[in-house]
Amino acid sequence: MNPAEIDRWKPESLSAVGAACAKQGAACDATIDSLKDQRVFGTWSGVAADSARTASQTLAGEYEKHQNELQQVRAAAGNGAERASQIKADLAAARDFITSHQFVLDDASGRVSLNPIQQWMVDEITVRSPERALEESQMLAALRDAQAKIDDVSAKADAADREVAVAVERAMSGDTAPLTSSNSVPAPQPGQLPGSPLQNSIPLMHEPGSSTTSRLVRVDVPAGFTDKSLTSDLAKKYAKPVTFDPHAPGVIGKVVDTRQHGKNYNLGAGKPDIVIPFKPDTGDMNPRIPRAPGSAGSLNVSINSLEKVRADSATPTAMRAVNVDGHNYLQIDYQYNYSAAAPNNVIDVNGIKLSTTNHDTWAPLTAEQAQAIAGRGVPLPTPGQ
DSSP: OOOHHHEEEOHHHHHHHHHHHHHHHHHHHHHHHHHOGGGGGGTTTTTHHHHHHHHHHHHHHHHHHHHHHHHHHHHHHHHHHHHHHHHHHHHHHHHHHHHHTOOEEEETTTTTEEEEOOOHHHHOOOOHHHHHHHHHHHHHHHHHHHHHHHHHHHHHHHHHHHHHHHHHHHHHHOOOOOOOOOGOOOOOOOOTTTTSSOEEEEOOOOOOOOOTEEEOOOOOOTTTOOOOOSSSHHHHHHHEEEEEETTTTTSSSEEEEEGGGTTTTTTTOOOOSSSOOTTTOOOOOOOOOOTTOOSSSSEEEEEEEEEEEEEEEEEEEEEEEEEEEEEEEEEEEEEEEEEEEOOOEEETTTTEEOOOOOSSOOEEOHHHHHHHHHHHTTOOOOTTO
């Protein structure tokens, strides 16, 4: 949430919502007391009287449910008003700090920058005295502090806005379970696979060979929440790029022979490209040449072009709210980034590998190139599986 949006906040409006809920709740109290007062039935008895008593108790229960919703909305609005007031005060303090250093704040983006004269001095003055160098260093440090203050205010505003919305939604749905906030769920560790479960999170299963995956984090977010630009406070905590250990399970895909239409490579298997039969009257002309299993005597030569793909990393692309088995989750979507080994040409003579390269040379692939290779029968790897 940027400073311009925070400026439009009105804590008094949230306080008014809380006051209205309190007033309505008091009215519910009076209605509930009346409905539960059995004295109104006097000496009335019989089937009709029993039905009336049951109906009044049922209606009283509905009013109690509504009263509970009002109490939760009132609490959410009151908490939201307090947080909004504090956040606006923090923003005012950050603006005072920015003004005192003559920096410039862009309210629409939240970016803090040097003023034109300060920027000119940094860009154009190449010879600096020790005093001037120290002054510039202090100015740039203050600029970083100013940006950090604005970023902190924006993150708090994002969290407050989101959690008030969730609290109201839960109140209206009758959900009284404790709120799971982003403060209680750890961020992923560097190199942790997107499909790997975090504390209070679950992996999302996906099709083997898919170029995308997701991570589900147990954080309550409002229904319909999306962050396609990954600029929210949640994105900064959870939507981090992941770099894979090249030796981790599933990071490197299966080796296939693209000349055999993507079949898994097995030495000595498949139909040979060249068959040279031995002459019947000569027997084994050269005992050092191995016979193919079950062969009456021939020289079988296969030329294989072996290819494989490696998943190097995963880049977050978007975030959104999802509901799984009645629980709210934050879903972070990722796109895998691949590289391919240069084709490895292997000459197979009667099941013996005679020629191959000794090491792999990897080159990064674009998304289009990865799909093209997959179309040739080279499977895309599924990290972690």
